[in-house]
Amino acid sequence: MFSKACEYGIRASTYIALQSHEGKRASLKDIARETDSPVAFTAKILQQLSKNKIIDSVQGAAGGFEIVKSKINHIKLSEIVYAIDGDNVYMGCGLGLEKCNANKPCPVHDKFVAIRDDLRDMLENTTLYEMTSGLEVGLTYLKR
Amino acid sequence: MFSKACEYGIRASTYIALQSHEGKRASLKDIARETDSPVAFTAKILQQLSKNKIIDSVQGAAGGFEIVKSKINHIKLSEIVYAIDGDNVYMGCGLGLEKCNANKPCPVHDKFVAIRDDLRDMLENTTLYEMTSGLEVGLTYLKR
DNA sequence: TCAAAATAGGACAATTTTGTCCTATTTAAT
DNA sequence: ATTAAATAGGACAAAATTGTCCTATTTTGA
Numbered sequence: 001m002f003s004k005a006c007e008y009g010i011r012a013s014t015y016i017a018l019q020s021h022e023g024k025r026a027s028l029k030d031i032a033r034e035t036d037s038p039v040a041f042t043a044k045i046l047q048q049l050s051k052n053k054i055i056d057s058v059q060g061a062a063g064g065f066e067i068v069k070s071k072i073n074h075i076k077l078s079e080i081v082y083a084i085d086g087d088n089v090y091m092g093c094g095l096g097l098e099k100c101n102a103n104k105p106c107p108v109h110d111k112f113v114a115i116r117d118d119l120r121d122m123l124e125n126t127t128l129y130e131m132t133s134g135l136e137v138g139l140t141y142l143k144r
Numbered sequence: 145m146f147s148k149a150c151e152y153g154i155r156a157s158t159y160i161a162l163q164s165h166e167g168k169r170a171s172l173k174d175i176a177r178e179t180d181s182p183v184a185f186t187a188k189i190l191q192q193l194s195k196n197k198i199i200d201s202v203q204g205a206a207g208g209f210e211i212v213k214s215k216i217n218h219i220k221l222s223e224i225v226y227a228i229d230g231d232n233v234y235m236g237c238g239l240g241l242e243k244c245n246a247n248k249p250c251p252v253h254d255k256f257v258a259i260r261d262d263l264r265d266m267l268e269n270t271t272l273y274e275m276t277s278g279l280e281v282g283l284t285y286l287k288r
Numbered sequence: 289t290c291a292a293a294a295t296a297g298g299a300c301a302a303t304t305t306t307g308t309c310c311t312a313t314t315t316a317a318t
Numbered sequence: 319a320t321t322a323a324a325t326a327g328g329a330c331a332a333a334a335t336t337g338t339c340c341t342a343t344t345t346t347g348a
Contacts, residue, residue, distance in 0.1 A: 063324045
């Protein structure tokens with residue numbers, strides 16, 4: 001569904017949000033370890049998220065990544081996905097047609113639209129905060 | 145969502161079903177042209193579909209690909225997707241975790257399960273016949 | 289029998305995605 | 319000032335996906 005880069009990106013963002021919520025800055029090493037992701041590849045993705053203003057990066061010793069506390073509640077999963085994978089996941093044609101639309105639809109257009117609408121809805125209504133809430137109490141996991 | 149190979153495979157299968165319904169055998173060239181797919185790559189995918197008993201191939205002059213009429217109504221989209229992409233699309237974890245499940249879920253497990261269930265449902269309840277019905281009357285398209 | 293037309297399949301090539309490595313830069317602390 | 323620890327970013331490498339090409343095989347029809 002999502003690219004590997006996007007999966008790592010979501011996991012990383014969630015971990016950073018969790019740490020930021022506790023007032024801690026997260027280092028690349030920690031992020032990679034706690035989300036079971038390849039370090040250098042994750043670094044690239046964090047750069048991308050940083051450029052897209054989803055996370056903040058702080059250079060230098062004691063630097064790392066963080067998310068302004070007040071934003072954690074407002075950042076949607078959809079923004080992270082969009083920053084990394086674009087909107088093709090919930091916009092493109094299920095059969096890969098360039099110009100598939102309600103006027104000249106592919107044979108499964110309507111059915112895919114329904115699924116994709118649900119997906120978009122879900123992504124746009126899930127905040128980073130919501131994703132961290134289960135982690136703190138050990139109900140959900142970012143690796144395994 | 146699906147791989148290119150899978151998209152081509154679905155389009156090809158649909159076209160073959162359409163032709164078979166009219167008693168015609170479809171040649172690789174026709175299939176590729178009518179679904180706007182790369183010829184040689186499509187050939188590989190058709191081999192795969194043939195090995196998975198979804199379509200029949202007939203070698204030799206006047207050969208081609210076909211689907212037994214009585215099967216068109218029973219072949220589900222899910223079978224085509226499974227033959228080419230496996231079941232990861234509607235089984236795997238949205239965040240890419242190996243062992244994500246209801247017991248040790250990722251932060252979006254439940255939400256993804258809902259979407260994926262809908263997707264699987266849709267794929268399992270859409271037959272090839274259903275996909276061809278709009279094509280005949282020009283309501284739907286396989287290229288563009 | 290032979291030629292033509294079609295699929296089968298192996299080998300290879302191009303592209304994209306995933307991932308690594310090295311150096312530069314920034315910053316904190318001593 | 320210097321050193322150490324961290325991110326930034328470019329270059330490269332590996333793997334997966336997408337795609338091509340060539341030859342072999344099968345089958346029909348003249």
